[in-house]
Amino acid sequence: MSIRVRIPTVLQKLTQNRIEVEGDGRHVRELIENLEKNFPGIKERICDDTGRLRRFINIYVNEEDIRFLQMDMTPLEQGDEVSIIPAVAGG
Amino acid sequence: MSYVKGLKCRECGRSYPKEALYVCEYCFGPLEVDYDYKRIRESLTREVIESRPKNLWRYRELLPVDSEPADGLNSGFTPLIRARNLEKVLGVKELYLKDDSVNHPTLSFKDRVVAVALSKAREFGFDTVACASTGNLANSVAAQSAVANLKRYIFIPADLELGKVIGTLIYHPVLVAVEGNYDQVNRLCSEIAVKYRWAFVNINIRPYYAEGSKTYGYEIAEQLGWQSPRHIVVPCAGGSLITKIWKGLKEFQKLGLLDAVDTRIYAAQATGCAPIATAIKDNSEIIKPVKPCTIAKSLAIGNPADGIYASGTVRESGGWAEDVSDDEIVEAIKLLASTEGIFTETAGGVTLGVTRKLIELGRIPRDESIVVCITGNGLKTQEAVHEKIGRPITIKPNLESFEKLVGVCNDTAEQPAAQYNFIREEVV
Numbered sequence: 001m002s003i004r005v006r007i008p009t010v011l012q013k014l015t016q017n018r019i020e021v022e023g024d025g026r027h028v029r030e031l032i033e034n035l036e037k038n039f040p041g042i043k044e045r046i047c048d049d050t051g052r053l054r055r056f057i058n059i060y061v062n063e064e065d066i067r068f069l070q071m072d073m074t075p076l077e078q079g080d081e082v083s084i085i086p087a088v089a090g091g
Numbered sequence: 092m093s094y095v096k097g098l099k100c101r102e103c104g105r106s107y108p109k110e111a112l113y114v115c116e117y118c119f120g121p122l123e124v125d126y127d128y129k130r131i132r133e134s135l136t137r138e139v140i141e142s143r144p145k146n147l148w149r150y151r152e153l154l155p156v157d158s159e160p161a162d163g164l165n166s167g168f169t170p171l172i173r174a175r176n177l178e179k180v181l182g183v184k185e186l187y188l189k190d191d192s193v194n195h196p197t198l199s200f201k202d203r204v205v206a207v208a209l210s211k212a213r214e215f216g217f218d219t220v221a222c223a224s225t226g227n228l229a230n231s232v233a234a235q236s237a238v239a240n241l242k243r244y245i246f247i248p249a250d251l252e253l254g255k256v257i258g259t260l261i262y263h264p265v266l267v268a269v270e271g272n273y274d275q276v277n278r279l280c281s282e283i284a285v286k287y288r289w290a291f292v293n294i295n296i297r298p299y300y301a302e303g304s305k306t307y308g309y310e311i312a313e314q315l316g317w318q319s320p321r322h323i324v325v326p327c328a329g330g331s332l333i334t335k336i337w338k339g340l341k342e343f344q345k346l347g348l349l350d351a352v353d354t355r356i357y358a359a360q361a362t363g364c365a366p367i368a369t370a371i372k373d374n375s376e377i378i379k380p381v382k383p384c385t386i387a388k389s390l391a392i393g394n395p396a397d398g399i400y401a402s403g404t405v406r407e408s409g410g411w412a413e414d415v416s417d418d419e420i421v422e423a424i425k426l427l428a429s430t431e432g433i434f435t436e437t438a439g440g441v442t443l444g445v446t447r448k449l450i451e452l453g454r455i456p457r458d459e460s461i462v463v464c465i466t467g468n469g470l471k472t473q474e475a476v477h478e479k480i481g482r483p484i485t486i487k488p489n490l491e492s493f494e495k496l497v498g499v500c501n502d503t504a505e506q507p508a509a510q511y512n513f514i515r516e517e518v519v
Contacts, residue, residue: 009285045116065394088281089294
């Protein structure tokens with residue numbers, strides 16, 4: 001297990017209230033599958049029925065929005081940090 | 092007395108209690124305040140509103156507070172100005188400026204949302220407020236939380252205009268300048284909000300905070316004599332204001348306070364950060380995030396949370412969107428100042444620049460009523476125009492020196508400031 005994943009408050013019920021968990025995967029999509037194994041139910045919260053990321057969710061790999069990278073095929077390496085964050089308002 | 096039933100997910104419709112929640116735990120959709128419009132309709136009339144003090148709380152039934160409002164008691168009800176000089180320049184018949192550059196206490200429309208956010212934060216029992224900001228929100232949260240005796244943490248991008256930094260620091264908050272753009276500040280604040288039980292006005296207080304923007308729309312309608320204009324041009328950053336102006340007008344119609352809302356809403360952005368305008372022009376359902384690069388820093392949000400609702404508002408109302416370059420922004424700021432005597436910040440330059448473009452493109456007809464949303468004050472973004480408006484003309488303290496100068500100005504028929512270097516060499 002090599003990737004640190006920060007979990008938003010709304011998903012912490014599924015991670016036994018843990019703010020940060022460990023995961024594994026060669027890219028973001030695999031990481032989500034891996035999280036689902038350890039925390040059942042988390043995938044359907046992050047992805048819609050077709051398996052695509054929900055539109056109000058933002059995922060960052062090492063602080064960069066994956067929409068500027070390769071979306072859910074963004075590659076991951078040992079030691080990477082992933083943040084899952086709901087969209088927030090501006091000001 | 093409260094007319095709020097609870098919160099509701101804007102996407103899937105699930106209900107939530109009136110708490111410091113902001114996102115649906117099932118679909119991640121944003122939560123919105125759910126009002127009891129039937130009861131509001133029974134008590135809220137034009138006469139009731141008109142009898143109240145001239146601040147944003149005159150619409151209190153449509154704002155999400157349960158107790159007597161204690162914040163922003165002088166915020167809102169800013170001037171709606173008939174812009175006759177500008178009408179001539181732009182070649183239009185009926186143009187108005189909704190001028191929040193003089194909003195109380197911090198000279199931007201953010202005083203509205205913060206008034207509501209702080210009232211709600213205090214109801215929830217928070218002792219600390221915080222926000223991520225491009226500047227105007229920082230100013231307003233810092234000022235209004237000082238009055239409310241709340242602890243305050245403000246997060247801004249490190250490259251913000253000096254006026255916005257000073258206009259925050261003066262209220263003595265903890266001001267954190269983050270080395271990154273606004274979207275990075277926002278991401279960081281989301282992570283901080285998970286760990287600290289603070290009222291982040293634009294994160295966990297967002298559903299309540301955002302409702303304050305409706306008052307901008309209510310006031311336009313009330314000040315036009317309980318009528319909605321044909322066209323409203325709104326600056327877009329996160330996309331909340333434009334969405335809420337539209338919501339406000341439709342609420343007024345639903346409550347019978349307006350007979351009809353035949354209004355088209357237009358989104359205005361800077362070319363260097365135009366994810367919402369691009370989606371509208373491309374007729375795309377997706378808001379593609381961008382890395383902002385514009386002098387309009389208050390609008391420099393590359394990943395707009397309400398972008399999809401902003402573009403939806405424009406489509407539903409039959410409006411359109413445009414974007415303008417940094418040069419066009421500066422030109423529009425100068426145009427507004429020299430025609431109507433209003434010094435707006437870069438966001439106002441964007442809005443007026445886009446209005447001009449939409450008129451020239453024929454998107455907005457010249458013979459119908461237009462409202463331009465001026466949301467902030469130019470004294471806060473002086474860097475944007477500093478080198479582009481000339482300089483004062485220095486003379487010796489004697490009549491000869493002055494008359495020499497006046498002669499030069501009369502000869503050339505140009506702006507005195509444009510002649511500055513030449514004059515100074517001659518006179519000094």
